[in-house]
Structures are given as structure tokens and as C-alpha cells.
Amino acid sequence: MYILNSSILHFPILTTLKHWFPRAYSDAVFPKITTHYTVKSRKNDPRWKAINMERYVDETDILIVGGGPAGMSAAIHACQLAKKYGREFRVTLVEKSATIGGHILSGACIDPIALQELFPNWQELGAPLLTPVTVDKFAFLTEHSRIPIPIFKGMPMYNHGNYVVRLGHVVSWLGEQAEAIGVELYSGYGASEILYHKDGSIKGIATNDVGIAKDGSPKDTFERGMELHAKCTIFAEGCHGHLTKQIVNKLNLREKCDPQTYGIGIKEIWEIEKSMHSPGKVEHTVGWPLNKNTYGGSFLYHLNEVPLIAIGFVIGLDYTNPYLNPFREFQRFKHHPSIKLTLEGGQRIAYGARALVEGGFQSIPKLQFPGGCLIGCSAGFLNVPKIKGTHNAMKSGMLAAESIIEAIIEAETIPSKTQGLEPKSYSNKIRNSWIYKELKAVRNFRPSFHTPLGLYGGIIYSGFSMILGGREPWTLSHGEPDYKTLKPAVECTPIKYPKPDNIISFDLLSSVALTGTNHEADQPPHLTLMNDTIPVEKNLSKFAGPEEKFCPAGVYEFVPLKDGNGKKLQINAQNCIHCKTCDIKDPSQNINWVVPEGGGGPAYNGM
Numbered sequence: 001m002y003i004l005n006s007s008i009l010h011f012p013i014l015t016t017l018k019h020w021f022p023r024a025y026s027d028a029v030f031p032k033i034t035t036h037y038t039v040k041s042r043k044n045d046p047r048w049k050a051i052n053m054e055r056y057v058d059e060t061d062i063l064i065v066g067g068g069p070a071g072m073s074a075a076i077h078a079c080q081l082a083k084k085y086g087r088e089f090r091v092t093l094v095e096k097s098a099t100i101g102g103h104i105l106s107g108a109c110i111d112p113i114a115l116q117e118l119f120p121n122w123q124e125l126g127a128p129l130l131t132p133v134t135v136d137k138f139a140f141l142t143e144h145s146r147i148p149i150p151i152f153k154g155m156p157m158y159n160h161g162n163y164v165v166r167l168g169h170v171v172s173w174l175g176e177q178a179e180a181i182g183v184e185l186y187s188g189y190g191a192s193e194i195l196y197h198k199d200g201s202i203k204g205i206a207t208n209d210v211g212i213a214k215d216g217s218p219k220d221t222f223e224r225g226m227e228l229h230a231k232c233t234i235f236a237e238g239c240h241g242h243l244t245k246q247i248v249n250k251l252n253l254r255e256k257c258d259p260q261t262y263g264i265g266i267k268e269i270w271e272i273e274k275s276m277h278s279p280g281k282v283e284h285t286v287g288w289p290l291n292k293n294t295y296g297g298s299f300l301y302h303l304n305e306v307p308l309i310a311i312g313f314v315i316g317l318d319y320t321n322p323y324l325n326p327f328r329e330f331q332r333f334k335h336h337p338s339i340k341l342t343l344e345g346g347q348r349i350a351y352g353a354r355a356l357v358e359g360g361f362q363s364i365p366k367l368q369f370p371g372g373c374l375i376g377c378s379a380g381f382l383n384v385p386k387i388k389g390t391h392n393a394m395k396s397g398m399l400a401a402e403s404i405i406e407a408i409i410e411a412e413t414i415p416s417k418t419q420g421l422e423p424k425s426y427s428n429k430i431r432n433s434w435i436y437k438e439l440k441a442v443r444n445f446r447p448s449f450h451t452p453l454g455l456y457g458g459i460i461y462s463g464f465s466m467i468l469g470g471r472e473p474w475t476l477s478h479g480e481p482d483y484k485t486l487k488p489a490v491e492c493t494p495i496k497y498p499k500p501d502n503i504i505s506f507d508l509l510s511s512v513a514l515t516g517t518n519h520e521a522d523q524p525p526h527l528t529l530m531n532d533t534i535p536v537e538k539n540l541s542k543f544a545g546p547e548e549k550f551c552p553a554g555v556y557e558f559v560p561l562k563d564g565n566g567k568k569l570q571i572n573a574q575n576c577i578h579c580k581t582c583d584i585k586d587p588s589q590n591i592n593w594v595v596p597e598g599g600g601g602p603a604y605n606g607m
Contacts, residue, residue, distance in 0.1 A: 373423050403423035
């Protein structure tokens, strides 16, 4: 009996047991977890035989998947150009969040350069950029002290001229501008499937089916998703979008670039004592509590609202120790003397987390293809040392709109070779823009941390690169993708984290409660497993169950089996805040995040 205990499972024994007792072994040790139709086909399921699977079809000219800064800017600019040329084009945008801006999470300190191009009169229009940066600080933390690092004009960390914002509110405002100019917005509709023409070009998307029970059977309320066909589809899903992942793999868009690398950003909003509040003050740190070989750092932004601050922590997902817990690192960070001083007497009012792209210049994939293109964080336009991507996301959306309008007009006189129109000038527009110039100049910042010196080597190299103005004649590689970097647990030291005091630091579940997250409980878990056995057979036995630690929402738990012999993975899908970390960091690449029923997920208010 004791052989089945997960702590002493070995692959040869597992294989033998499965061969001898396949049904008993599977039911006892690896209970069925995944019921989602993307893994468990409905074709041969008798429960689905009498169900009408026809979809309603709608046609549009330009379709945008994702209602963040990039998608909104693309939609708005397409309508602006249509008016400029005296044309009428139907522009449609679908967004999985129940409300526009409800899934947006960022620091955020933004550069207004792209907004200025999109709306030169943005201030008159009431854009919620209310807090210009007034003070800029950067420091290296040790466990008990803070070492200031000077910031000079021209450095990526120089923020004067930028604005501290609640990005969800900015996106909500962009949504209002989009509707006013004629964009058709459909919030609460998750794009679940990419549709293709017979020639292989993109045809559009299908929204997700709703009314499916947790066991994968149709409920009385079942409704088939609808199809949206377009001349060109813009993928603006943000970091590691699930449709973007599919199209990148299908069309081999990463053939000539480095793997994308990522970070996880965890954020809270606090109402603090008025005496500690300095509107426009921006602070960043590196160092403690991370060791020199783990990339990451913090931000603390003072908003120009009743004394509010946004505080957060970012950790590169190329970390190696499977015991590392990003959420608990953040909670520990807040107890640093220089940080705790700001928070004491305050109250935490919001929490959230999101993965972010960190690959930069080396990781930009092929951007265009017949029937569509990638923009924003779907393409990977975050400037890592600047810690900003909103301006690049917005600009890329505008350039995509220009190229697509050109392609539609051209196709009226010169027939396209494919049914889905390719925005042929888009990649060149990116190369000739300030996006490309900006990212190329800082291309070696992030990979320079991949040395035995770690953080120290990265800081030294980054200083050297700034002296050269980013003009060094070489380009450093990112190396392996993040999911390959974890070391086996036996090679690593467990990390002892202090218990939360519920004043400065908090437990995970009370944090998730602040996100407003809600999913229809009776639906198949949208965190799907390609193989239900791998979490225990590999991830738990070899890597000490990293799913439990890297998820910032308590979605994954290894719980004891009823007979006490071993553990099983339990997926609390209703907790999911759509950060995508699991899909990125799972060392087996067995977790595939798919879109849940539309409208589910976090309900952020200006995160």
C-alpha cells in the first residue's frame, strides 16, 4: 500500500502498475480532472447527439480580439481613418471581461506619447491621466537597508513627463471613445476558437459555448457560440493569449526569434495615511527579498486620489527554485522597513495579478499573416527596463489599423491572393516606428541577468549599455523558455516564509476575495490538463508541486486521497484571475488555459 504514496513514487513502478491494473490505478491515484470539450471531445459523447451545434454567423470588416489599450487603439484608429477617407467600415471588438477594463491590471505609470497621437485633445476629452510624475526614486534593497540609486534624464527609469494611472479606468475611457466613434463593442464574450478559410488564412473567431455542466454535459441553458467572420482579425489578447498561442504554433511565427520570456506582476491598492501620501511620487526597487539569481523588483506609485497608492512586485518566471512563491515574496517584501513605513496605518482595498511579457526585441515573432496580425502584449512590445508597454501597445494597434485599412482598400482593385486579407505593410510600419527603435536600444537589458553574477551582472551590463546608448553591436539571447528553468526539488532548498500578520501582509484567499472574481460554478474547469496523471506523476514527484506556489489565486491544490495513500491535484477554477502564469510556468506544459464562459474572471476596478 505504501508504494502509492506520492513522496516515493518512481516512474518504473508507475508504468508497471498502470500496465497491470490500468483502471484501478487511474481511478485511485489519478482521478478524472479535465472535462472540457477542448480535451474531451463531444463527437462520440451520447449526451451531445441530440444537441443542435449550428452557430449564428455575423460578418464584419475588421475584428479585434481583446479590449485592452492595444485593441481599443486599433479599433478607434480604424474608425478615424475610415472617416478620413470618407469610407464606412464595420469595426467590431470582442472582450471576455463583463465590462470594458474589468480584466486590466498594470502598475501603471504610462508614457502618453501614443495617446497624444490618437487623441491630441485627450485632456479636453477627460482622459483619466490625473497624476503627473513629480518624484522619481530607485533603490537597491538589502534585508534591513535601502541603498539609493540615482536616476538621470535619458535613463529608462526616468519618469518625468509620464503619468501614474489606474489603467483599467483609462481603458474604460477608451471604450467610451470607441463607442462614440462607431466601434461595435461586445464585452462578456470570450473568443474561444480561431476560424480558418480553406486556403489557410484567418477567417475570424468563434465565441465560447455556454451552458455546459461541470461534467461536460449540456445543460438546459446550453447555447452555441457565434462565429464572427472578418476581412482581417487583430489579436490583442494581451500577455500569452490563448488564441495567440495557438496561431503562433500553427503558423510557426517564432521560427526566427527567441522564446518569449515572462514575469508575474502582483499588485495591491492601499489607502494610506495622508501624512505618507505624495501624489506623483514613483518608487522602484530591486534586490531583497529575491536572491541575486532571481530577476524581479517592486513599484510603489502615489495616485492623485484620496490617499491611494499602487504597490506591486514583479518576478521573472525564469526562476529556478520550485519552492519560490511569488505571492509570498510580495507579502514578505512589504515588511521591509522602508516599505512598511508607508503602509502602516493604511488599509488594503484591492488585489490582483497578471503575467507580463519580458522578452522584448529578441522575442518579437512574425507579426502579420494572411487574415490577421498581432499587436500589443500579444506581440511582446513591453519595454522591460522602462517597465512600460501601454504606449507601445497603443501605437502598434494604430499601425495595424493603418495597414489593414490599406489592405482593404487595395483589395477593391487588386484581388487578394488569400481570402483573409494580410496587412502587408504592418511589420515594416513597426520597424520604422519608435517602438522598434526603443526596444532595440534596451534589447540586452533582460538577458544580461543570465550570468553567474545574476542581478549584479545585469546592473553592471545595463549601465555599460546605457553609456553606449544601446548601440552595442551584439544581441544577447534569452536562452530556454521559462517552463524549462525549474530545477528538481531535491536540488533546491525549501523557502520558509513568515506567516501573514493581517496588517501589512495577508493570506492568499483573503487576497483573492478582493479581486471580485466570479465564474459560473457549474462549468468545466477552463484550466485544462492534456494528461490528468502528470501533475502527480511528474510535477509533484519531481518539482514539489510548483502549481500550488506559482499560482497567485489558489487555483491549484494537492490534496490527500481518501485512502490516505498519496495526493491528487484539485483545481479550484472559480478562483482563477486569468493571469496565465500556470500556462506559462508549468514545467510539463500540461496546463492549457482556455477561455471560460464569457463575463467570468476578476472584476477589477481600475487596477
